[in-house]
Amino acid sequence: MRSPEGQRNPLPVYRAFRELGDVVPAPWGGWFVTGFDLANQVLRGRDWLTPDIAWQERRPDPERWRAPATREMSHTLSRLNAPDHTTQRRALGNLFGRSTLEAVRPGVEEHVDTLLDDLERALLAHGEADFATVVADRLPIRTVGGWLGLAEEDHERILDFTHRQVFAQELLPTRSQLAVSEAATLEMRAYFTGLLRHRRAHLGEDVLSGWIRYWDEWHAGDREAADRVLYHLTMFVTIASLETTATLLSSSVALLLADPARWRWLREHPGHVGDAVEEALRHDPPIWLNSRVAAKDTVLGGVRVAQDSVVHVLFGAANHDPRHNPDPETFDILRGGSQLTFGGGVHYCLGAALARLEATTLLTRMLKRFPTLRAATDGPEYAPRMVFRRITSLKVTRS
Ligand code: HEM
Structure with a gap:
């Protein structure tokens, strides 16, 4: 999955996993879950927990989990179980409900227009432009920056430490990756x-x-406790919104440009932009894998899974399960399929609606402004990652 071929085209990897079964042993212990229904069951089931600090401390190799960069992320929402997780989710509520989305929409539209001006300028100056760096990396930080009030002059710095911190969240980070991540964590x-x-x-x-x-009121008299929660929430909501959304924006454009007829068709049928975004989310999920641990001895798809064993849910393989989405490798805007790309259950992504708003706004305006846009190379370039997919370059031009 980490290889350049696997990054460029993960479909054979998904296929190979599925051929091995719905629950496949991982070489380092634990299991991969490859089928849609079982993945859904794990994400939503009460018998499955996120691997929190208590679980990490029970590992035979707790040192691996005590690396400062890893520990930092273990205090964030995605690594908390009840009751702390429930308390924080309740406090956040529906982060991007209808009224918040309407409030942020004009800002998103303005950022899209400015970034498409930049794309236009780059195309005029050089004949081709890198959509990933000129547009896709920038829209999410401007959007979340506008919503949380992060100064514009800080945006590059935030992107920079986010790209380096992410190593600690990879599946099997090396020592040197953890060192890079630790420096980024301090920043x-x-x-x-x-x-x-x-x-x-x-x-x-x-x-x-x-x-x-x-949180000051919740932790009245304990400012440090309030500050701890506030730091982890603000940090995590910000960084969770960046690479994920940027990858969705680039992969949507890459998938649409892969066949010039698709770009043309969508331009003629702008009412289906939302469907195109859903199909891109299904076809190429920005997060490949998410882990859960068994709360007790259980059986999953006929396989005995002992308490505390880890299972890795493979979003891409699940989304490409032909029992759920027939002919899964075909990119079909009108498929009306379903996907697990934003997770499921109590940890379901808090920013799904915002990511969708960014993607649909961007595509709608791009199709109008760049009717003859096409890919300038064979396809995007990717970072060698296993968990958070990242498109580092997507060269575009126009006829
Ligand atoms: C295409 C873009 C995005 C994708 C693919 C994505 C995907 C995910 C996934 C798979 C999870 C884990 C769900 C689980 O464990 O079951 C998650 C959680 C989360 N996401 Fe997103 N996300 C995206 C954008 C965003 C944005 C824009 C924000 C914030 C503005 C955000 C904030 C969060 C937060 C705070 C969590 C933790 C929820 C919890 O553990 O309770 N995400 N996301």
């Missing part, structure tokens, strides 16, 4: 604790000020 912590300190001193009516008021 990230300095940035977000500074941001919160400043906002606390200038409370307003913004989202972050609301979170500060809430």
Whole structure:
């Protein structure tokens, strides 16, 4: 999966996994879950937990989990179980409900227009442009930056430490990757604790000020406890929104440009832009894998799984399960299929609606402004990752 061929075209990997079965042993212990129904069952089932700090401490190799960069992420929402997870999700509520989405929409539209101006300029100047770096990497940070009030001059720095911190969240990080991630973690912590300190001193009516008021009251008399929650929430919501959405934006454009007839068809049928985004989410999920652990001895798809064993849900393989989405390798905008790309159950992605808004706004406007856009190379370039897929370059041009 990490190889350049696997990154460029993961479909044979998904196929090979599925041929091995719905529950496949991992070489390092634990299991891969490859089928849609079982993946869904694991994500939603009460018998499955996220691998939290208590689980990490019970491992025979707790040192592996005590690396500072790994530990930092173990305090975030995605690695908390009840009751802490329930408390934090309840406090956040539906982050991007209808009224919030309507409030952020004009900002997203403005960012899209500005970034497409940049794309236009790059195409005029050089004949081709890198969509991934000029547009896709930038829209998510401008969007979440506008929503949380992150100063524009900090955006590059945030993107930079996010790309380096992510190694700690990879499946089997090497020591050197963990060292890179640790340095990024320190920068990230300095940035977000500074941001919160400043906002606390200038409370307003913004989202972050609301979170500060809430957690100060919840942890009344214990400012440190409030600050700890606030740091992990603000940091995680920000970084969770960046690479994931950027990858969706680039992969949607790459999949549509892979066949010029698709771009043309969607331009003539703009009412199906939302369907195209759903199909891109299904076909090429930005997160390949998510792990859960068994809360007790159980049987999964006929396989005995002992308590504390880890299972890796393979989103791509599950989305390409032909029992669920027939003819899964065909990119079909009108498929009306379903996917697990945003996870499921209590940890379901809090930013799904925002990511969809960014993708549909961008595609709608791009199709109008760049009717003859086409891929300038064979396809995108990828970072060699196993968990968070990242498109580092997508060269486009026009006829
Ligand atoms: C295409 C873009 C995105 C994808 C593919 C994606 C995918 C995911 C997945 C797979 C999960 C884990 C679900 C699980 O464990 O069952 C998740 C969780 C999460 N996502 Fe997203 N995400 C995206 C964008 C966003 C955005 C834009 C935000 C915030 C603005 C966000 C915030 C979060 C948060 C806070 C969680 C943790 C939820 C929890 O553990 O309770 N994500 N996301």
